[in-house]
Amino acid sequence: MKPRIFLTISLAFAAAFPYTAVCRDDATPAAAAIDLPVEGRMPSLSGATTWLGSPALSSRALRGKVVLVDFWTYSCINSLRQIPYLRAWAARYGNHGLVVVGVHSPEFGFEKDLDNVRTAVKDIAPGYPVAVDSDHAVWRAFDNEYWPALYIVDSQGRIRHHVFGEGEYDRTEAIIRQLLAEAGHTDLPSGAKVVSKGVEAQADWAQLRTEETYVGYGRTDGFSSPGGMEQGRSKTYVRPDGLSPGNWGLVGDWTVKEESARSDKAGARIVFRFHARDVHLVMGPSSNGASVRFRVLIDGKPPGAGHGVDVAADGGGTVTTPKMYQLIRQAGEITDRDVEIEFIDPGIQVYSFTFG
Structure with missing residues (x-):
């Protein structure tokens, strides 16, 4: 297995380029087409040890959907600060061809305990299915190295974009919308409104100078x-x-x-x-x-x-x-x-x- 890494942006970069604000309006992201190379086929999800909030999903069964796969772990602040956006996209576009799948791949030993994961998912209430990947089988199938990591899959089962770490939320939503439109969904609602609070609130990047x-x-x-x-x-x-x-x-x-x-x-x-x-x-x-x-x-x-x-x-x-x-x-x-x-x-x- 490759080294597992908590991905946070460098503090110097964060100070120079602060991330998106806690709230943003309902404006629809720009419709200009984004060049999206094919990064490979979506790997199997069969290595998940169990599923929460859904029956087991397979790559084959998800064909025809735009799929957002999120690798996370429940004690990771970087993952937690990303969840409001995933929750909003799942709610906004779930009836328009998008499926968000959280893959819980643990870092610490206690995060392998299914009862702990069940409690965390219930408390966080992401609003989308969670594949429990306690053996890191799905992690290895994707050749992943980071928490959090997003992989965006088109309706033909091809990975078209990835995001490692926090941020890029407007661009990610624009890509989701573009792939949904390519799949024939022309009745898309306006962009999602995201409100982050509590532990999920975005960091004060300009003042964040201490590393994990x-x-x-x-x-x-x-x-x-x-x-x-x-x-x-x-x-x-x-x-x-x-x-x-x-x-x-x-x-x-x-x-x-x-x-x-x-x-x-x-x-x-x-x-x-x-x-x-x-x-x-x-x-x-x-x-x-x-x-x-x-x-x-x-x-x-x-x-x-x-x-x-x-x-x-x-x-x-x-x-x-x-x-x-x-x-x-x-x-x-x-x-x-x-x-x-x-x-x-x-x-x-x-x-x-x-x-x-």
Whole structure:
């Protein structure tokens, strides 16, 4: 299998070319024809382990439809920020020959658990079928490397365009409309209106200067606790002094594994110096059915109006299921800040930080 990559645009590019706004009007995308080469035939979907929201779909059965295949994983902020557009297109063009198929190909181990995926899909409510690809068989069939990744297939079963990462929403919708028209659908409605909110809201690209950071030793970067990271064994970590932007550290008793870090005693903490509007943390209880209380501080104070959707104004929150939790959404000036998460109970499993 090729390396799996979370695709985010480079921060320098994002600052120079901000992405589309959270809302846009009902204007129909420009009708000028877009040159679309044939990139190959649509591979089989038969490797999916199960389907949610639909009976199993096959490439053969989808012939005659324009198909949008989206590779995603439910704890990925980049995937989540793309879903409002997929949801809108499925609703807008579903009666005009478009089928959107989400292919859930997990990154972390907990995303292979079918119950977790079912819960996530129910909470997200994408409004289109989801193929559960826990063995990455569909991923390999498409020779895919990215989350998120879109493949647009024409009514003859040919891949005509792809998009790796977030963005290009107006162009993607224009391509969808063009392929639907080529398939004989001339009664298309005006362009979809997309409203993103909560964790799905588009990033503040102009202020996003901190990269996604993994906590497990397999892919981590910027770790700054004195004495370095111990792999696979419990260690008492000391708070780092004077963190630089993009650097982070552990405080208290932790066991760091390849994919994640587990808190071994109550009161364990993580500190991170960041520059972004939003702070997210992928985490879950280390035991099924358990819950872990936590408290978030930003520059040593409760976040107040800058709290994320999974945190109260006083910084309090509870982890009950493995997923991405939004800790901070700042409303004011964006500068370099320190976020600190204290886990009041032991047994948290922490995977990665993402920002928006």
